[in-house]
Each structure stands twice: as C-alpha cells, then as structure tokens.
Amino acid sequence: KPGGPPDSDTIENTSVQSKLVLLTLAFPRLRIIWSSSPYATAEIFADLKNKNTQPDPVKAAVIGAEDVDLQSGGVNVMGEELLRSLPGITSMNFRHVMSMVSSIRELCDLDLAGVQAILGVEAGRTLHTFLHRGSK
Numbered sequence: 001k002p003g004g005p006p007d008s009d010t011i012e013n014t015s016v017q018s019k020l021v022l023l024t025l026a027f028p029r030l031r032i033i034w035s036s037s038p039y040a041t042a043e044i045f046a047d048l049k050n051k052n053t054q055p056d057p058v059k060a061a062v063i064g065a066e067d068v069d070l071q072s073g074g075v076n077v078m079g080e081e082l083l084r085s086l087p088g089i090t091s092m093n094f095r096h097v098m099s100m101v102s103s104i105r106e107l108c109d110l111d112l113a114g115v116q117a118i119l120g121v122e123a124g125r126t127l128h129t130f131l132h133r134g135s136k
Contacts, residue, residue: 028091079104088119088127107131 024030035041082104084094100118101107107115108131115131116124 083107086127087130088123088125090123093119093123 020032033044035044080094080098083089083097089097097107097118112125112128115128118124119127
C-alpha cells in the first residue's frame with residue numbers, strides 16, 4: 001500500500017514507532033521518557049533529579065560497561081557475541097556460563113544434564129536441543 005499506513009504486523013525502518021520498538025528489543029534496559037514539549041521534558045528531568053546530586057560522568061560511563069579480566073587480556077568478544085546469540089543464553093546469565101565453561105566448544109560438548117546444571121532445566125534444554133539438532 002504505497003502512501004498508506006503500514007500494516008500493523010510489519011516493521012518498517014522509516015517508522016519512528018518501529019525504530020523505538022527495535023531499540024527497546026535490542027537494549028532491554030533502555031527506558032524512554034516521552035513528553036509533550038521541551039518544558040514538560042525539563043519538568044520531568046527536574047522531578048527525576050529532585051534531591052539527587054549531579055551525576056559523575058566517569059561513574060556514568062562505567063555503569064553497564066563490560067567487566068574485563070586484565071590478567072587474561074580481556075575476553076574473546078566474538079566468542080561472547082556468539083554465546084549471547086544462543087537460545088537459552090540471556091544478558092542475565094551469559095557471564096555465569098562464561099565462568100562455568102572455558103570455551104564454546106566445551107559448552108557444545110556438555111550433555112543435557114551438564115547444560116541444565118549451568119542454565120537450569122528449561123534454558124538448558126532449549127540450548128542443548130539447539131546445539132545438538134540434527135546430530136543424532
């Protein structure tokens with residue numbers, strides 16, 4: 001439908017609403033404040049800041065930053081991205097998984113009980129099924 005409103009079940013890159021949805025899906029900790037005018041925005045920020053000190057930019061930059069193990073030279077960023085893209089791995093549990101296995105290969109070699117011991121029953125089953133689909 002050129003020129004008409006987009007279908008309710010499609011995501012278009014040009015729609016502001018679609019972009020906001022994609023942002024909140026990609027960054028689950030993101031919070032959006034919506035206001036009707038710049039004056040309302042200033043009031044909202046004043047209310048949020050009420051009785052709080054001015055934020056420290058250095059501390060703000062550190063919040064949410066990845067922990068880096070300086071002795072080992074950091075983490076394998078590509079391996080971490082791969083791990084985080086697997087089903088059953090979430091932003092809440094990927095560090096725990098990284099502390100329990102030394103590599104993606106080690107994770108792949110675990111049996112169902114081993115994966116469930118790390119992730120729990122449902123998430124472990126989901127990941128194990130994904131990793132071993134078609135390998136029987």
